[in-house]
Amino acid sequence: MQNKPMGTIRKPTYMLESVDNALLLLQLLRDAGAIRLKDAAAELGTAPSTAHRLLAMLVYRGFAVQDEKRMYHPGPALGVGPASQGWTRDFTDLCRPHMEALAALADETVNLVIRVGSQARFLWTAEAASILRVGDRRGQVLPAELTAGGRILLAELPRAVLEQLYLRPADEPHISHGPSPAYETDRRMAIGEFEEFAHELEAARKLGFAVNVEQTEEGVAALGVVIRNGRGAAVGALTVAVPINRYRQHLRGKLVAQMQAAVRGIEVDVADIAGPDVPNSTVQK
Known part of the structure; x- marks a missing residue:
């Protein structure tokens, strides 16, 4: 034959x-x-x-x-390459038990997010048991500056890197490349908008968490907390997505403290995770 x-x-x-x-x-x-x-x-x-x-x-x-x-x-997921190899699988496996425990405790959906350039990628989701809950986000790719996890990770970047990613030169006109503002491929901003954005990121860094209120999905809000390895480098973020009608009660309640406690447990387990092959100060396109 x-x-x-x-x-x-x-x-x-x-x-x-x-x-x-x-x-x-x-x-x-x-x-x-x-x-x-x-x-x-x-x-x-x-x-x-x-x-x-x-x-x-x-x-x-x-x-x-x-x-x-x-x-x-x-959509944004069609034009992206893989995240740097060799660490995201172990990172996800180590985070999953903590995420499932937090989802059960808070009764809300928990996501694991990494940043690749100006994109936020959802590695894993632990869904809540509640009937009214936010669904599985595994595999989604969204603009980092619109998501809670992406924003708290962007808040870790030096000013110069943020400028490379998001500041549009004054003499360069803005050209829309997407079907809607939320999904334009050119994410750069004019100086005034950029300064406001940088100020918001600094405020999130000082607070210890970032928020997304209906910026990526109508009726959904999210909170994000950064995850660091043993060297103090930001390797990902833990986010909790909630229906908008429960957002205010969570913001005033125990959810942020519960997230931070879960992250402390995660950071013990991921202390040896190297994270991305390139440092956060390097712009990935």
């Missing part, structure tokens, strides 16, 4: 149609740049309702975004 050459792609014996359709939509977003719901349904050969459910999941996981004209565009 003649062997097939290396790299030959074989059609799976058992095709998972929903998975295949989701992957086809990813390819469409990658190659076409923008698609309408009716065009997606036509390409897949499915009912619009089926295409809508698939696209909704891609939006939820950050692989697609929808603009005000209801067009779908590639």
Whole structure:
């Protein structure tokens, strides 16, 4: 029997149609740049309702975004490479027991976040048991400056690095590259906006936690606390996402103290974690 050459792609014996359709939509977003719901349904050969459910999941996981004209565009998770290798798996495994304990104690959803350049990546989620809760965020990629975990990690950066990431030169016009302000690829700010942003980060650093109130999802707020290794380097953040109607009571209650206690336990276990291969003072693009 003649062997097939290396790299030959074989059609799976058992095709998972929903998975295949989701992957086809990813390819469409990658190659076409923008698609309408009716065009997606036509390409897949499915009912619009089926295409809508698939696209909704891609939006939820950050692989697609929808603009005000209801067009779908590639989301932030489509254009990102992997985080630096060799440490995130161990980091996640060490954090998980503490996250599950905190989720049970606070009865709210707990997330583990790292920063890669100007992006916040969600490594793991421990969901609450409450019926009204925020769902699983594993795998999502969002603009760091909009998320609680991303903001508290950005607050650790030197001023010069923040300027590299977010300050737009005075003589350079702003050009929108995204379907909505929340998902523009150019995250840089004019000097006035940048100074206000830097002031907010400094305030979060002094408080010991950062907040996100409906900046990434309507009806959801979050609080974030930094996680450091044994050398004092910020390697990630613990965040708790809550329905907006419970945000104020948590802000005035025990949640921040509970998060900080969980982080102290995590930091004992992750003391030897090296963290990213590049220091926080290096800008990653």
